[in-house]
Amino acid sequence: xxxxxxxxxxxxxxxxxxxxxxFQLITFFMLVINFSNDNYDKRVKLPVADSARPVEDANxxxxxxxxxxxxxxxxxxxxxxxxxxxxxxxxxxxxxxxVRLGLKVAGKKPDPGGGLPTVIVFRVxxxxxxxxxxxxxxxxxxxxxxxxxxxxxxxx
Numbered sequence: 001x002x003x004x005x006x007x008x009x010x011x012x013x014x015x016x017x018x019x020x021x022x023f024q025l026i027t028f029f030m031l032v033i034n035f036s037n038d039n040y041d042k043r044v045k046l047p048v049a050d051s052a053r054p055v056e057d058a059n060x061x062x063x064x065x066x067x068x069x070x071x072x073x074x075x076x077x078x079x080x081x082x083x084x085x086x087x088x089x090x091x092x093x094x095x096x097x098x099v100r101l102g103l104k105v106a107g108k109k110p111d112p113g114g115g116l117p118t119v120i121v122f123r124v125x126x127x128x129x130x131x132x133x134x135x136x137x138x139x140x141x142x143x144x145x146x147x148x149x150x151x152x153x154x155x156x
Contacts, residue, residue, distance in 0.1 A: 040067065040069070040123065041069040041077045041123070043069075043071060043077060043125075044069045044070070044071060044077065044123050044124070044125045045072075045125050045126050045127070046123060046124075046125075046126060046151055046152055046153045047124070047126040047152050047153070048126070048152065048153050048154075049152040049153070049154070050154075063117075063119055064099070064102075064117060064118045064119065065118065065119050065120075065121050065149075066095055066099075066118050066119070066120050066121065066145075067121045067123060068092075068120060068121070068122055068123070068136065068140075069123045070122065070123070070124045070125060070128055070132065070133060070136060071125050071128065072125040072126075072127035072128050073128070073132075074128050074129055074131070074132025074133070074135075075088070075132075076088035076091060076136065078091055085132070085135055085136075085139075088136065088139065089139045092136075092139050092140055092143055092145075093143055095118075095143075096116060096143035096144055096145065099116050099117075099118050100116070100144075103116075103117075110144065111146070113146070114144060115144055115145070115146035115147070116143075116144045116145050116146070117147070118145060118147070119147040119148070119149055120140050120145050120147065120148050120149070121148075121149045121150075121151060122136070122137075122148065122149070122150050122151065123151045124150070124151075
């Protein structure tokens with residue numbers, strides 16, 4: 001502490017530890033924020049199915065999912081971008097690379113059959129052709145994805 005001629009002492013607080021804690025809290029909240037609602041594009045009008053039901057398995061909460069939105073023309077909707085099939089294939093390849101990198105960082109290996117553990121959730125517009133959906137499924141399979149789910153609205 002510094003002293004003055006009048007015998008007064010000045011105490012200056014060290015703010016570095018406080019700033020470290022604040023930055024750690026910001027980082028923590030950025031990591032745990034839920035972005036799952038960002039995956040559901042409102043431009044996709046889901047088909048109606050009487051047998052549609054929510055997933056009831058408690059283990060599904062920890063499953064890695066990739067949601068692919070396909071519009072009525074069969075194009076992949078990625079953010080604000082509408083991607084035709086050739087560009088969608090590149091996007092799927094990029095996502096597969098991210099999954100493989102995540103597995104490598106976690107020290108895990110893909111399934112014994114070479115498949116990736118990520119579940120691809122298709123949200124396909126009710127007016128889309130089956131051929132465009134089939135092309136997307138084949139593109140996902142070519143990259144190692146083997147688990148698929150389809151979203152629909154409940155008819156009741």
